[in-house]
Amino acid sequence: MPISPNQGSTAGGTAVTITGTNLGGATAVRFGAKLATITANTPTSVSVTSPSGAGTVGVTVTTPGGTSNPLSYFYIGAPFKSSLSPVSGVTAGGNTVTLTGSGLATATSVSFGANAATPTVLNDGVLTVVVPAGAAAGSVGVTVTTAGGVSNGLSYTYVDAPTLGTPDPASGPASGGTAVTIPGTGLTTTESVTFDGVLAPFNILSDTALVAVTPPGTAGAVDVVVTTSGGSATATDAFTYLAGPGI
Incomplete structure (x- = not known):
């Protein structure tokens, strides 16, 4: 006589179906000592809503013909989330986030x-998930759904990809050292600036401008x-290194 699912939240409320024979006219279904609410009944199945509980309990069905042997049902506590890494990414989604906590083994979705x-569940304390696309830039709540319930409390920030304008000045000596103002959008979370693939020191002025010193x-x-944390933007051939004079 199988039971499906055989686990659910300690708070109860899980829809459970028990299948077998001679189940018609069921008068009671008990999860341990607690009665479940019968929602449907046929000669081969009983559907119920689980009561609250804890640990592992035996589930029995009582009909006019007697009481069945027990089936094991496992109560699972709600998940707990402790950290999310990274906490931001592109609005288009697609990056992988690692979430740590406890009670994550039965996670079925992350919103x-x-x-x-x-998600991909690594163990009871860790899962990874590929972030879906966001509706717009900004912070959203992160919710994990498991057999034990739903947990929230963490947030993730969607960041738009940057755009770049024309650097000013647009040229300077090949020896480097030119302070260049780079206009654009989405620059607040800038992580690196390169000229021809070489990293340059920079300072963020605002979301629409930064200053970099040419290497x-x-x-x-x-x-x-x-x-930036929202992605990369390229200004093609936007800065010209000038050769020094020769005599």
Whole structure:
């Protein structure tokens, strides 16, 4: 006589179906000592709503013909989330986030705001999930659903990919050292700036501007790349290194 599912929240409320024979006219279904609410009954099945409980209990069905042998049912506590890493990413989604806590072994979904994704459970304390696309930039709540219930309390921030304008000045000596203002959008979370692939020191002025100091380079036009937590943007051939004079 199987039971499905054989686990659920300690708070109760799980829809459970017990199948077998001679189950018609069921008068009681007990989870341990507690009565469940019968929602449907046929000669081969009984559907119930589980009562609250804890640990492992025996489930029995009582009919006019007697009481069945017990089936094991496992009560699972609600999950607990302690950390999320990273806590931000591109609005388009697609990056992998690691979530730690406890009671995560039965996780079936992780929601970022209104958008859900299916996690990969590593163990009871760790899962990973690929972040779904967000509706817009901004912070959303992160919710984990398990057989034990739902947990929230952490947040994730969607960040738009940056855009770049024309650097000012747009040229400087190949020896480097030029302070260049780079306009754009989504620059608040800038993580790196490169000129022709070489990292440059920078200072964020606002979400729409930053200043970078050019590293030494080779004469000619080079790409400027700004990388933020929302992604990368490239200004192609946007800065020109000038060769020094020779005599």
